[in-house]
């Protein structure tokens with residue numbers, strides 16, 4: 001048995017002394033055993049918090065995935081090992097806070113959004129797709145969009161929505177008859193369709209065509225703001241948040257589509273914490289309201305769609321408010 005295998009065995013047995021000794025002699029903490037599991041995953045399954053700390057400080061990656069796409073955090077979460085879960089959650093948040101700095105720099109070179117905005121999109125009854133058969137927006141999200149609309153319209157007044165897509169959230173916002181309803185949309189074909197379907201003639205609606213980054217000067221202040229774009233990165237969402245203090249009125253409500261890492265339950269928890277933490281640093285408290293979505297997602301929903309961007313049973317709808325208002 002090589003040292004990596006021995007490390008997995010020792011972790012499986014919860015033998016911290018052996019794990020320490022093997023690490024000291026240079027055993028590979030990133031090793032995967034024949035089942036595709038790492039020492040960290042074995043420690044997480046056992047709920048051995050101390051062992052997790054030893055492995056993490058020796059450089060074991062918190063976000064490695066098993067063949068069934070589960071991370072150590074998923075194993076701890078599944079087995080309800082609270083302490084182990086928290087150790088891994090903190091490791092994930094710390095790593096992303098640091099690595100986020102790198103992602104921030106790299107994303108500046110990415111042109112996924114630019115390609116999307118220049119390509120054709122196709123509309124059908126139940127989805128809006130990009131030219132690569134990736135779903136931009138899907139009808140199964142309608143109840144979620146209605147819940148977002150309810151949250152951001154709870155104080156009435158002036159509402160801002162970034163990203164029209166299929167118009168689900170905007171249709172729901174209209175039902176609350178806001179004083180004004182501003183919609184920012186960047187894709188020329190989505191914009192054309194908005195005009196064709198009469199959105200430009202609604203009395204309280206103002207459409208601003210362009211990327212939100214480019215039209216900030218045309219925006220005012222709002223009582224409710226919703227953000228849901230496509231082709232952007234976590235960094236863009238973060239950047240939008242930097243503008244909240246100038247866009248959101250005191251007492252206003254902000255919400256965004258919370259699809260962060262929607263393919264993995266533990267990564268999603270890490271990102272929910274991360275975004276709440278970053279909003280907190282800007283002076284906003286975030287409440288995450290759990291909404292069951294399993295019933296909206298029959299197997300046929302993803303037929304013909306390349307990227308299954310959501311695979312979790314619960315959606316956590318963020319409701320953000322200035323901490324001054326909630327005190």
Ligand SMILES: C[S@@+](CC[C@H](N)C(=O)[O-])C[C@H]1O[C@@H](n2cnc3c(N)ncnc32)[C@H](O)[C@@H]1O
Pocket residue numbers: 113136137145162163164165166167168169170184185186187190210211212213228229230231232
């Ligand atoms: C996921 S869809 C929005 C779905 C919408 N919430 C609904 O209820 O149907 C994202 C939309 O954002 C638009 N978009 C992408 N990048 C944008 C940007 N930087 N500024 C404004 N809109 C953008 C896309 O063209 C697309 O229409």
